[in-house]
Every structure is written in structure tokens, then in C-alpha cells.
Amino acid sequence: MISAVLFDIGNVLIRWAPEVHYDRRIGPDRRRAFFAAFDVYDLMNRIDAGAHFHDTISEAAEATPDWADELAILRDEWADLATPSIDHSVRLLKALKSRGIPVFALSNFGAENFPLSVAVYPFLDLFDRRYISGEMKLAKPDPAIYAAVEADCGLAPQSLLFADDRDDNIATAAARGWQTHLFTTPQGWADCLVRHGLLTKEQAQ
Template structure:
């Protein structure tokens, strides 16, 4: 089926999301490994992505784990440094699709407050035709419900949606609903996919 809309994940597709790398820089790899072994920081972040208040969740988690409290609070206080930098080629693909009048949506696990921070840091996050942000939706990928909610809202048949995400479980959940998918492992391969689908030219995908 011809692609009717392209859906971008955000973390590790348009913006690098590697909290471990931030902590490697700030507390060193050994301390970081110990911290992530002791604490479910990504589980903490999932709560934010489901719509819980960012500040309340992180402060509560720090209070529960006082031995790591300053490091946990850095997740909150320096969040913009964790979600960096932008993946510039991916941003060019987003804008190239917009210029080609291809509908472009975002579907991302993101908190309400953290997405507001992201918008301030990365203005291109405002350029989508539609944005499906988990914190506002109350459900995160790969729960099938979030894909169903996109289908119900966007007006594009599932088989005409092309979804790019870096996580295999998120891709598998979309494919199970009949979406076309691209397992993102870098912008060059995604650019080639968009050219192969006839959505961009070699020049506009560069």
C-alpha cells in the first residue's frame, strides 16, 4: 500500500536519548554502571512517560534511594543534557517530507513536562502535522492501545502508515496492527527507505 503518512519516534530517531552517556561523563563509567545496576531509572522514566508529574516522580525516587539522591536529581535538573544532541539528518528528513507535502506525525514515549522542555530545546518538535505524546495519552509504546489511538485520530489507514522507531518491541507492536515499519538504526538507512517509497528524492533525502 502507498504510504499516506510517516510517523517518527523522537528518542534516538530525531534526538539522541542516551542517559548512560550523560552519567559516564558526569560520575564516571564505573559509578554509572553501579547506579544503573542498583536502580531502575528507565522504569522511573516510564512513569513520567505515562503522564505522572516529572518533578514529583524524580523527587520521590530520590527520596526512596538517598544513597543516589544527587545523581537521581540530575535526571531532573539536567534533563536537556540527557536528551541531546539532535540527529540533524533525521531533522532534514522530517522537513523534506513536509516540503513534499507528506503528512508527518510523531509518536513518542515522552512525559508532559519533559516534552515541553524538549520543545524549548528543539523547535523542530513543533513542525509535525500531528503529535502523539504518551504522557498526554496515558499509555506508552509498545502497548497496542497507543497505536489504536493513533489510528482512531489520524484518519490514515493502518497499512498506509510508515513508522520509524529504534526499538524492536515498538516496531513489532506496530507491525502487528498492519503498519509499515522501519527499524531505525541511523538516518542514512531511513533516508534510503523514504527514497525507495517514492516519498523523497536522493537530493531531498541527503
Template sequence: MARPEAVIFDIGNVLIEWQPERFYDRVMGVAERMRMFSEIDLHGMNEAIDRGAPFRETIYALAQRHPEWEDKIRLWYHNWIEMASPEIPHSVRLFRALRKRGVPVFALTNFGDETFAHAEPSYPFLAEFDRAYVSGRLQVTKPDPRIYEIVEADCGVTPEGLLFTDDRADNITAAKARGWQVHHFDGPDGLAARLVSEGLLDEGEAA
């Protein structure tokens, strides 16, 4: 396999922890959180935002349909940054080490357009990608093949020259089917080892 020419990062649970359940466990307790999540498709609501639906309006509309949980659902809007936190420091160091080396680094992320803009002040590295492919802007989410086609058509790198890391197996599988090199992210140490093995970083840069 050829040495990768560019590295593509997913963001949620790769560069930034994304754990809504953890936030709600803290706010309302595990049992009540489990009941709410079993009754309401909150992740489906978030998927709609990731596909381009408006941030506040989508959350408030769902909240209005479920009066018992209305205040808690609205927290998805008002406390969103607490759900999307903290950053994963080692992953961010790897990202910046690649950029320092001159390796093109892209984002390919299921992320609302408004939420991405909302996150940028808290996570300055989000503005540092050479190219950012944000599903809410493109109105298509991983693992739909169309989002990978958009990247290929725009980025100027052949599929086999791309190394993509994501925490979700379905997203990785879809990229691999298109000929991309992939790394199933299960922690920054594994990604660091992969980047060293590919000759993109040395061990000191990957630490």
C-alpha cells in the same frame, strides 16, 4: 505494498539522541554509573513519567528513597536536556523534507508531557509535526496496542498507509502487527534510503 500516505517518527534516538547513561558516565564515571543503574530502576522511573507521572515529583520521590544517590538521581530532572541531546541533524532534514513535499508527518513517542514541553524550546521541530502523539498526554506507552489504536482512530489514515520508524524492535513489531508499514531505525542513512525507495523523497531531498 501501497505507497505510504503518512510517515510517523519516534523521537528518542531517531530525531534526538537519548543517552542517560552517557550523561552519567561523564558526571560520575562508568563504574559508579553502572552501580547506580544496577541498584535503582531509573529507566522504570522514566517510563512512569512517559505514562503521565509528574516529572519533578517522580524523580525527587525516587531520590529521597535512595539517600546515597539522591543528588545524582535529581540530575535526571535538573540536567534532563543534556541527556536528551543532541538532535540528529540528518533525521531532522528528512522530517522537514517530507513536510516540504506535503507528506503528513506525525510523532509517536514515549515522552513525558512536561518533558516534551521542556524540550520544545531547544528543538523547534517538535512543534512542526502535523500531529504529535505523546505518551505522557495519552497515559499509555508503546508498545501497548492501545497507543497505536489511538493513532489510527485520530489520524485519518488507514494502518496500511502509515510508515512508522522507531529504534526499538518491540515498538516496530507492535505496529507491524496492526498492519502498519515499518522501518526499524538504525541511523538516518537507512531511513533516507527507505523514503527514497517508497517514492516519498528523491535522493537530493534525502541527502
């Protein structure tokens, strides 16, 4: 029996594909050159693991002045980078909440930039518990963050159902005994929730 449903946020509830915004802002050619020269995802991984969002990006800009303007976009235009919402997934979150099923967030997200997204997407305030990696100074797929979730919520691993878009994050959760769903489309996640008896087909639309 499922006691709580856990949502990753990036690419489950909100799209995280920064290349799209950069293409609009600086053009595909400059964006490709920037991403080839500078590992944006590694920088964000450090922020997700607890490094300060604003300070870390500003320090990177000072260290790589050729890309300072592009890094300023990452720092100053977060709401335009982490967008749009994945509306069907948001409906699923709200449907579970309305049925009284505990819903948790388990996401690799910086402590300082997460509130910026909450301000744009108030549904991120609906969770009964939020496990944000930057606040915890732990990040998926480190087993320690999953253990911390279990210790905090007090629920048996097998009673947790977790959706994430990354294989490695799902694999670690499954190894701990969690029920898992590799998120590829909102409809696939909806079907999973229906199979577990958490929502009806109508509720999962």
C-alpha cells in the same frame, strides 16, 4: 500509498543515552554503580506512561537518599541528557514537511519533560500531529496507543509509515498493518523514504 509518516523521537531524532551525560558528570564508575542499583529506565518508563516527571523523580530521590544527587541530575538536567539531535533525521523530517507529506510524532515521552526538549529543539514543533505517550497515558508497545493514533488521524493503518528504534514497538505497529522501518541509522531511514517514493535521493541527503 503512504498518507503519513510517523517518527519516534528518542534515538530517531534525538539521542537518548543518559549514560553519556552521567559519565561526564559523575564519572563512569559512579554511573555504573548508580545504574546497577537504581533502574533509571524503569523510572522513565513510568514517566512515559503518564507519571509526573518532576514529582516522580523527586519521590524516588526521597526514597533512595543514597542516589538523591544522581536522581536530581535526571530531574534538573534533562536538556543535557536528551541530546544531541540526529541531524540527518531532522533533515528528513523537514524534507517531508516541505513536500507537504503529513508528518506525525509517536513517542514514549513524558508530558512535562517533552516541552523541555521542544524548547531546545524547535523542529519538534514541526509535526502535523503529535502523539506523546505521557499526555495520552498510553505507551508503546501497548496496542492501545496505536489504535488511538488511527482513531485520531482517521488514516488506514496500511497508509502509515512508522520509524522506531525498538523491535517491540515496530512489531506491534506491523501487526496492526502499518508500514514500518526499524531505525538503526539515519541513512537507512533515508533509503526507506526513497524506496517508498516519498523523497528523491537528493532530498533525502
